Amino acid sequence: xxxxxxxxxxxxxxxxxxxxxxxxxxxxxxxxxxxxxxxxxxxxxxxxxxxxxxxxxxxxxxxxxxxxxxxxxxxxxxxxxxxxxxxxxxxxxxxxxxxxxxxxxxxxxxxxxxxxxxxxxxxxxxxxxxxxxxxxxxxxxxxxxxxxxxxxxxxxxxxxxxxxxxxxxxxxxxxxxxxxxxxxxxxxxxxxxxxxxxxxxxxxxxxxxxxxxxxxxxxxxxxxxxxxxxxxxxxxxxxxxxxxxxxxxxxxxxxxxxxxxxxxxxxxxxxxxxxxxxxxxxxxxxxxxxxxxxxxxxxxxxxxxxxxxxxxxxxxxxxxxxxxxxxxxxxxxxxxxxxxxxxxxxxxxxxxxxxxxxxxxxxxxxxxxxxxxxxxxxxxxxxxxxxxxxxxxxxxxxxxxxxxxxxxxxxxxxxxxxxxxxxxxxxxxxxxxxxxxxxxxxxxxxxxxxxxxxxxxxxxxxxxxxxxxxxxxxxxxxxxxxxxxxxxxxxxxxxxxxxxxxxxxx
Amino acid sequence: xxxxxxxxxxxxxxxxxxxxxxxxxxxxxxxxxxxxxxxxxxxxxxxxxxxxxxxxxxxxxxxxxxxxxxxxxxxxxxxxxxxxxxxxxxxxxxxxxxxxxxxxxxxxxxxxxxxxxxxxxxxxxxxxxxxxxxxxxxxxx
Numbered sequence: 001x002x003x004x005x006x007x008x009x010x011x012x013x014x015x016x017x018x019x020x021x022x023x024x025x026x027x028x029x030x031x032x033x034x035x036x037x038x039x040x041x042x043x044x045x046x047x048x049x050x051x052x053x054x055x056x057x058x059x060x061x062x063x064x065x066x067x068x069x070x071x072x073x074x075x076x077x078x079x080x081x082x083x084x085x086x087x088x089x090x091x092x093x094x095x096x097x098x099x100x101x102x103x104x105x106x107x108x109x110x111x112x113x114x115x116x117x118x119x120x121x122x123x124x125x126x127x128x129x130x131x132x133x134x135x136x137x138x139x140x141x142x143x144x145x146x147x148x149x150x151x152x153x154x155x156x157x158x159x160x161x162x163x164x165x166x167x168x169x170x171x172x173x174x175x176x177x178x179x180x181x182x183x184x185x186x187x188x189x190x191x192x193x194x195x196x197x198x199x200x201x202x203x204x205x206x207x208x209x210x211x212x213x214x215x216x217x218x219x220x221x222x223x224x225x226x227x228x229x230x231x232x233x234x235x236x237x238x239x240x241x242x243x244x245x246x247x248x249x250x251x252x253x254x255x256x257x258x259x260x261x262x263x264x265x266x267x268x269x270x271x272x273x274x275x276x277x278x279x280x281x282x283x284x285x286x287x288x289x290x291x292x293x294x295x296x297x298x299x300x301x302x303x304x305x306x307x308x309x310x311x312x313x314x315x316x317x318x319x320x321x322x323x324x325x326x327x328x329x330x331x332x333x334x335x336x337x338x339x340x341x342x343x344x345x346x347x348x349x350x351x352x353x354x355x356x357x358x359x360x361x362x363x364x365x366x367x368x369x370x371x372x373x374x375x376x377x378x379x380x381x382x383x384x385x386x387x388x389x390x391x392x393x394x395x396x397x398x399x400x401x402x403x404x405x406x407x408x409x410x411x412x413x414x415x416x417x418x419x420x421x422x423x424x425x426x427x428x429x430x431x432x433x434x435x436x437x438x439x440x441x442x443x444x445x446x447x448x449x450x451x452x453x454x455x456x457x458x459x460x461x462x463x464x465x466x467x468x469x470x471x472x473x474x475x476x477x478x479x480x481x482x483x484x485x486x487x488x489x490x491x492x493x494x495x496x497x498x499x500x501x502x503x504x505x506x
Numbered sequence: 507x508x509x510x511x512x513x514x515x516x517x518x519x520x521x522x523x524x525x526x527x528x529x530x531x532x533x534x535x536x537x538x539x540x541x542x543x544x545x546x547x548x549x550x551x552x553x554x555x556x557x558x559x560x561x562x563x564x565x566x567x568x569x570x571x572x573x574x575x576x577x578x579x580x581x582x583x584x585x586x587x588x589x590x591x592x593x594x595x596x597x598x599x600x601x602x603x604x605x606x607x608x609x610x611x612x613x614x615x616x617x618x619x620x621x622x623x624x625x626x627x628x629x630x631x632x633x634x635x636x637x638x639x640x641x642x643x644x645x646x647x
Contacts, residue, residue, distance in 0.1 A: 008607070027611065130582055130585070134585065134589070137589045141592065141593065141596070144593075144600075146595055148600060153607055153608060153618065154618060156606070156608065157616045160600065160604055161616070162533055163600060164526075164538065164597075165596055167538050167597070168526070168538070168541065170590075171538075171542060171544075174545045175548050176581070177551060178545065178548045178549030179555055181552055181582070182552030185553065230619045230620050231619065293622065377632055487574055
């Protein structure tokens, strides 16, 4: 079933190329983009189904065996993240077809969205560190251009900050990869996990910290997150929503992959740092959000704060902790994208994203208020929504592992998140409009409503029928922690070929 | 030889760090270029330097004799150079646009996306953005 691994890469690549050629024919591009993202959704669902049925899927590119060639690996973690990322991008593409202006469309907006997806999917599926770097760069390059497709002051300014900090992250990633190759003589993840335990742990720790910095910048971890709130609110809403859903989560995924498979020799040191960073990330993110008076900026800071919860589970390095990370990732990608999309609708109705100028949205559009409350309460962790179960898992994992202080922070940050969501509710939806008759745009096009409703329904379902997702994340966590199974899957594929090529590269 | 490379990499990183901390956007860019070059050299020397021993199997043997130049890091930097070159071309275009839009080269003036306050009005609702002429947009708040 190797082809199921290629589909999530082939579909966005070919769509991206075709759409770039057709970018002046708007209607055709809209139809093709929606069709392609639906196909992509189907292929990701198929991949998850296959992985769940048959276990870890591996394909060696060009049939070169594992330690020498590049492998694509799909385990439950990567397949489920792939599915949920493709789901939110499907919603965002539909939303974008009415939101994005013709100028940006002619510049190749949809083409870039699919190239971005190509990079994200590739990063989830690769089993090779240098290949991961390449996929990161594909994602980055597409996101750079998406961020500054317009030429407004805010966009270029946010662009400079985003680009320079992400380039520094790439330099860290590349240096760490180079040093690791010098130490271990391989960059295949499965092979590295075999070789690293026999290498001086001080050197390995150094490399671990370098990777931590590189992925920490990309994920938006505590001392390294400043580019995120400075740039995520500047582009058009669908771009912000897409970035919010996908980009930082790829960083978290890379952290999970690297810190479970490779750097487990000295968990007190490496995962201790991660634990401290995750608690501080939660706290600084939510405090930053409380100060803000603009919906987009509040939501951007909440991304940072929620990243803390995902890394918290990884830092504990227990099965329950990782299960909570996986659950949180899946829940958060849906909720966060939806909040940005809803924020866009609020801006459209209220003609502003500043809480001072908004008001009375609930009276004007009661359904929008209710749809906002679903992801907002889910983000804060109110039962019975998916965020409650995610937070419950995080807290239980924290208490089981004895990380009491960080768990207390997690609970307190949940309260502060609720406060900040209620602030948006009070200011934008509930209070009287500051000046009468500013509500604009009487009818919201159906293509802006459907994605929001679908994602809200997914959030409700994930909360009300949490059992299957809980099973999935528990299995994914066990699979991630079981490095032997990963190695067996990667090396088992071509064990016969391996004998033929013994020797070769050191 | 490795020591020399290590010193060179260190010097490049040091210069890059110094330039990244300057206020000028152009110097920031030069800093990023040096950082990329330093990293490429680091990968190149990462697995040891061997002179004049290409990894080719002799005619009468079945494997490569022991000290030989590792081709993989060179393949890696080839990729890394191409990627960093593409990204830098983009960054040059970006700083040009920044200069045209903001009429400043000083990073300390780029605070509008960090300050408390409103998102610039043009980002809110779909508007037609002229892409070709980028003469000081003036729409930003």
